[in-house]
Amino acid sequence: MAVQSGLDERFERITAGVPDLADERLGDVLRDRYGLAAASLRPLAGETDRNTHVVDGDGAEYVLKVSGPADRRAIEFQAALLAHLAEHDPGLVVPRTVPDVSGAPVTSVRDGGRDLPVRLLTWVPGVPLAEVGRRSPELLADVGGAAGRLAAATAAFVHPDPPAPHYWEFPHADAVLEASLGHVTEPELRDAATALGDRFGPLLAARLRELPTAVVHHDLNAFNVLVRREGGRRRVSGVIDFGDALPTARIADLAVLASSVMRGADQPLTVAATLAAAYHAACPLSEEELDLLFPLIAVRSATVAVTAARLDAERRHGDPRHRSAAAADLVRSLAAVPPELGRATVRHACGLPAHPASPAVATWLAGNAASAVPPVEGTLTAVDLGASSDVFDGVDPREHGALRTAATTEILARRPAVAVGRHGEPRFLEPGRRHDGGPDEPANVHLGIDLFAGAGTSVRAPLPGVVEEPTAGVDLVLLHEPADGVRFRTLYTGLTGAAAPGENIEAGATIGRIAPSTELPPHVRVQVAAAPLDGWAAVPEGVPYSESALWQGLFPDPTPLLGTQDAVAAWTPVIGRSLQGRRTHLPDSHPMYFQRPIAMARARDTRFYDEEGRSYLDALNNVTLVGHGHPRLVNVAARQLSRLNTNTRFVYDELTEYAERLTATLPDGLDVVYFVNSGSEANDLALRMSRYLTKRDDIVIIDDAYHGYTSVVSDVSPSRYKHYGKPDTTHPTPVPDRYRGAYGYDDPDAGAKYAQHVIDEFDRLAAEGRAPAAYLFEALLAGGGQVVLPPGYLAPIFAAARERGALTIADEVQVGFGRLGEAFWGFQTQGPDVVPDFVTMGKAMGNGFPVAAMVTTREISRAFDPTGRFFSTYGGNPVACAVGLELLKVVDDEGLQHNALVVGQYLRDRLTALADRHPLIGDVRGQGFYSGVEFVLDRDTKEPASKETLLICERLKDRGVLVYPTGPAWNILKLKPPLTFTRADADDFTDTLDDVLETGW
Structure with missing residues (x-):
């Protein structure tokens, strides 16, 4: 009763409301006690304090706090704590106490016979985290790190007169729940809060006092953590409101923070993990603290939700910001989380085994495979159901039914052997989009092994054990204790006639038979559980890849239960091996996309698929012009490769037909095709011909352009030669960029003005006796920044080039073949007078198959003939021509x-x-x-x-x-x-x- 009586008094404090002082009176306090003339006063939220935002005549900002008389002891404690933080971690942004004119950190004002404590604090800018709807992992990590820094800074703080206990302390949680549950009208919420109290209350009562203690903020909720935006990034800008600070279990702050920030999150456990990992990095926590963090989060969430219900029922004051539906939703969600999963999430995030028993279980299994009896008799063979598997070749990954049919066909083809689906394998049956815990990340990573055999096949116990009551979704559970300190369970799903609970089972004894199946062919799934199964509504078959390491700590690899065999091993990703091979055999300068590269397995149309079964929308790959794996191109390439593939010194109709169809897309006169293998070779050849025909060496280009990797074209590619020095024969002209350049979108003559710079360069070179051989350009600057050429840019340049005897080279490697929409070739978007002497092409020309060409006029070609015969071994081979021709047809047929x-x-x-x-x-x-x-x-x-x-x-x-x-x-x-x-x-x-x-x- 004493505890409840004291709790009632503390509840009265948080519902008593705030002191009521008029703005005029507050202005007097500011003037008389702090020498400030308030230019504006704005009320702020507060549960027990009258908080006011103050701006003085110079624009300086403050918070004026007026409290109740009973709070003086706590206020003086807070003032000392803020002074301590200013000294021990000046970079941690918290309010600073502004002394009054006498130098005192706390003053008072008389109101109706009461002395009300008054403080003036510096203003901490920022937006409450609670008002940031979607929070990035980086922001959450910054929040957790700031909380950890705060805990580390307060660790050494001591005070002779700490404040009295208050309502929200964790040791009072049972009393809070008891006093408030009766006011919860929604049955589901009441049941969830009751379950959390019953589940974790005794645990906290037994172990909370054993945890390390420190002075903590104790109200580190999402309203008291402020954030700022810098560019697109949000980071913590400060922590405010130390009104509940007191000495207690150190872990309390992280629990309060997590229970607040998790509200409304799609993946609340992921939020808790992110906060805990960052906090732990800044302020290392003991294993005992980490093991109690999830129970503390759950209990705090329950006390907040039931207290909100009590406040509503009793029409009390309190801070309405905390009475959100999200608080109740979180309680319902946490009540459904198995306790071991909650604990494992925190442990794994902080670098501990997901369960303390996991390492011993995994070690024992790996070392005792010889003693295991394979659960199904017969020859074992691994079946690869991952995205890289040959099983799915020729199947459209967007057709999930087709993927399952292909998997079924492969499994049945293995009979009479027993096909085994591997542990940890991300199965490629329903590709998903995300791997960050988002809603469309597939739960495709399997936590067990699947043994595919005919319905009715006997299933044996691999080890001696005792049958336990099965958990939901599992047909049989065996408990094993094969050695001191080693205790685990094996789980079997897909059985009929399973052994009864309580039976002692010997190794090799029949425990059931494989049941019929409508999904994949009949099979039994075998899993190992290192943790108890109490509180599990269901054991998952598969989990998202982003969570798989955590889950595999709870459900380790059961492959050793197959006995000593070499046919089946757990799935392992290839990305590590592939990256090591690249580091060993490729140059250090060879680029890769992304800081965390992707191991691609296959692609179709506008989507890639990686080895983990994730789908990616392709918005960057201009090589696959008509989509990845276009069936018509695949078929024609395979057909031609099986029929004939040689070189252009032989005669074959594919070459002629393709050349005719290709040149028909170009202006009249551009009808001679030089087939090569890459856009770089095409540009190299065009430059070589230009220099030979004009007997000149200098080339005019657009700055920041990229034209290829050979020695010749690297010398005219600023993005390359800037690393080793511009050749004297290369002359860049300004990028016609209407966003950053001298002439903007608002200048109707921008094109002509930018063109004039090129013409001036022609004339400058001619005046020096080195007129240019050619002008080389992209019709839309790719590497230069996706710069669209302004209207009227190329026509005057082409006219000037013709007058000065310079040739023009249109580099269409990246932008040709209808990509720009307005015309089939990029240069055509600049008008009918823009007809280049050379057109180079590649990349998209073969939809990923190496096809490239340079097209010019018969006159130019014949003038170059004296240099000798031109021949490219692979350029224009029959397969390349067949693919290129079919691509042109597809572009036309599909619009x-x-x-x-x-x-x-x-x-x-x-x-x-x-x-x-x-x-x-x-x-x-x-x-x-x-x-x-x-x-x-x-x-x-x-x-x-x-x-x-x-x-x-x-x-x-x-x-x-x-x-x-x-x-x-x-x-x-x-x-x-x-x-x-x-x-x-x-x-x-x-x-x-x-x-x-x-x-x-």
């Missing part, structure tokens, strides 16, 4: 150029609309399916947001969308998807980008 025009503009319209809400977007530009989104830190200065752009690409990848930076400052998203990209794909991309920008990183 893909028109699709690029219409959907490309739709994509840019949607991206432009995002700019209204996200100031990081400085510019959106492009043509057809070649677009760029430029990110800047400041729209006025246009400072490139380079780091932010890379991070955005990483976050998009985590959500299943692939795009990558480009441009001189690497601050531009280059969008160049296959021409089969749909409006739905465009919506998918923009919605995901919107989410990333809104969430921050």
